[in-house]
Amino acid sequence: MITIPQVVEKIVSTQPFLAEALVEGLINVSSLARKIQNQVEDTVKKPVKIGAIIMALNRLAPNLEVKINPGLKDVITNVGDIIVRSNLVDFTYKNSNTLIEKHTELLRSIGPNQEFFYTMVQGVFESNLVVSGSLQQKVEEAFTGEELVAKSEKLSSVTLKLPATNSQQLGFYYFILKNIAWAGINIEEVVSTTNEFTLVVNDSDIDKTFSVLKNMGNN
Template sequence: MKTVSQAVESVIKVKPFVIEALCEGLLNISSLARQIQPMVEKLTEKPVKQGAIVMALNRLTPQLDYSLNRNLQKLLESLGDIIVRSNLTDYTFRNSNTIFNSHTKVMQEISNHQDVFYTLVRGVFESNLVVSSAYEELVEKYFAEEDCLLKQGELSAITLKLPADNVQVTGFYYHILKAIAWEGVNIKEVISTTNEFTIIVNDEDVDRGFTILKNLKTAYKQK
């Protein structure tokens, strides 16, 4: 059985968006206490007054603020290179039994080209392909029998190399996407691997997107 403080901490620590709003003073603590009261009572196995939860939140906030900034600052300071690739085209194809055959033929053609940007992501019902625009004709040759749902050009990719422990910090991707969204940059596609994070944006937004990601390293140092 947990104490009220322990229960409040357990409930709040799995809610990164609530943590951020709480640390920034954007939440009404009394309303938050009322909302989490049933969960706190379940963990403590006894009735808990709202005032006790408010007190626990007030004591917890400075600790959360320090922990949030410390963990994010550590990761953001260790972000790797930012790589920009321009002149890209984005395709969306309906999934079929032959789509991987088409993909394989394109890959065989471009396997010796080191300058090409090519990524294929298969979803449940459709597949997304982002490729260097110079290879559009090749894609359209081998994907000619596929059902193309969307084609869009004049795009750029911004790839951010991530530290190996990025998957251990809750809300890490949220802070990257939030910074981009707040500046009004429209993200066309998101491509992610374990240690790389790529956003596809319009050519006109690439400079702003690059600057936003570059500034992430210093943003938390100033807090």
């Protein structure tokens, strides 16, 4: 039969935000106990007193620190090169029947030039392009007739080369974005592939962003 401490651990361990707040003492344990009381009772199928949940939470916090931090720290420590690009422009276009065709034609006209920064993400209703400033005129000409939803200039990007284990580590992206948010940095765009993670920010924030990402393993 599952016990109250086991249920509490399962609830907390599957929620990185909650687990971190509990470990760092940033959460009111009594309030948390009341919040998860119904979940605990539904699982153990009997009434459970708040005091029993509070006791389980207090006993759990030190164990969570041991279980959560090493795995996440190991992945963060093994983040590879950090690549910075500046003078970027961000375009967002409404999706259409001709957008992909124009995108393909634009790529052909650019050719395999590795000095350019060019990313495109197609969403359900709109597509986003972040490109080097030197390509701005080419993009605008290529997408003539398409509906421009938004455009931002004076942007920079920081790209992290990720270890292969990043996709298996719970809370990995949360850890990165938490540090960026705590530093007061506004993210313009996020571009992610299996082993790369790119943040696009305002030029004025690029130095701070690089510093935060470079020192993540020391947190």
